Amino acid sequence: MTTTYEVLALRYAMTDPKRSRRENFLPGMDLHDGPMPLDYYVWLIRNDARLIVVDTGFSREVAAERGRSLLHDPADLLRRIGVEPAAVTDVVLTHLHYDHAGGLGAFPSATFHLQDTEMAYATGRHMCHGCLNAPFDVRDVMAAVGLVYRGRMRFHDGESELCPGVTLHRVGGHSGGLQVVRVATERGPLVLGSDAFHFAENRERRAPFPILFNVGEMLEGFLVCERLAEGRADLLIPGHDPMVRQSWPPFHPDLPDIVRLDLPPLA
Numbered sequence: 001m002t003t004t005y006e007v008l009a010l011r012y013a014m015t016d017p018k019r020s021r022r023e024n025f026l027p028g029m030d031l032h033d034g035p036m037p038l039d040y041y042v043w044l045i046r047n048d049a050r051l052i053v054v055d056t057g058f059s060r061e062v063a064a065e066r067g068r069s070l071l072h073d074p075a076d077l078l079r080r081i082g083v084e085p086a087a088v089t090d091v092v093l094t095h096l097h098y099d100h101a102g103g104l105g106a107f108p109s110a111t112f113h114l115q116d117t118e119m120a121y122a123t124g125r126h127m128c129h130g131c132l133n134a135p136f137d138v139r140d141v142m143a144a145v146g147l148v149y150r151g152r153m154r155f156h157d158g159e160s161e162l163c164p165g166v167t168l169h170r171v172g173g174h175s176g177g178l179q180v181v182r183v184a185t186e187r188g189p190l191v192l193g194s195d196a197f198h199f200a201e202n203r204e205r206r207a208p209f210p211i212l213f214n215v216g217e218m219l220e221g222f223l224v225c226e227r228l229a230e231g232r233a234d235l236l237i238p239g240h241d242p243m244v245r246q247s248w249p250p251f252h253p254d255l256p257d258i259v260r261l262d263l264p265p266l267a
Contacts, residue, residue: 121176173218
């Protein structure tokens with residue numbers, strides 16, 4: 001019998017609604033203008049045996065420092081759907097950028113999962129360059145290192161199985177060791193792309209988001225994600241696209257910032 005999961009996207013923050021389209025593509029790859037804001041998500045993967053959180057968001061303090069609008073504390077958002085952070089068994093960190101790896105202390109019982117190459121990148125020579133270290137918060141990186149010394153970090157090298165029905169796949173590109181998550185659901189193999197493609201349009205047009213480490217890896221990462229989703233666009237979930245909330249059914253009518261990705265998209 002195949003193990004399947006419920007998968008939720010939880011929006012916890014957003015950018016200025018007036019953010020320009022041109023900020024979301026490499027220079028020269030989009031000559032249009034107009035608003036194209038980002039949403040910020042964490043994700044929950046669960047069944048009767050597992051509670052897995054993918055990425056952990058950022059704090060109100062960091063939101064103020066970075067000029068972002070924090071809508072919910074990610075841990076509180078989980079509690080609103082009946083998930084106590086202390087009960088979470090595993091936390092996948094797709095990468096260590098500030099908007100994906102803050103608040104690690106909210107999950108005191110979890111084992112954390114990270115690619116070898118991401119830890120090496122976030123603590124190595126490339127962080128001597130301001131344009132590469134800008135998306136990181138050194139406090140988050142230090143917290144991740146602390147988890148290593150407390151025996152709570154599990155490292156992965158490339159492709160591996162976290163548990164039946166959940167696999168991790170390094171794609172790099174946006175960050176040195178970015179990983180995506182493939183989840184078995186009732187409707188097929190869902191791919192949480194995180195920042196492999198911020199918007200569906202980045203992937204569809206082969207037009208990378210401009211914050212990145214390796215352009216070639218990002219472009220190849222689009223292909224990897226498409227292969228993992230068996231070529232189905234409805235199973236490819238971008239990391240920051242507001243269309244996610246508009247395209248999938250809400251978890252509950254009173255919680256519009258939480259949607260069910262394991263269900264078919266809205267017609």
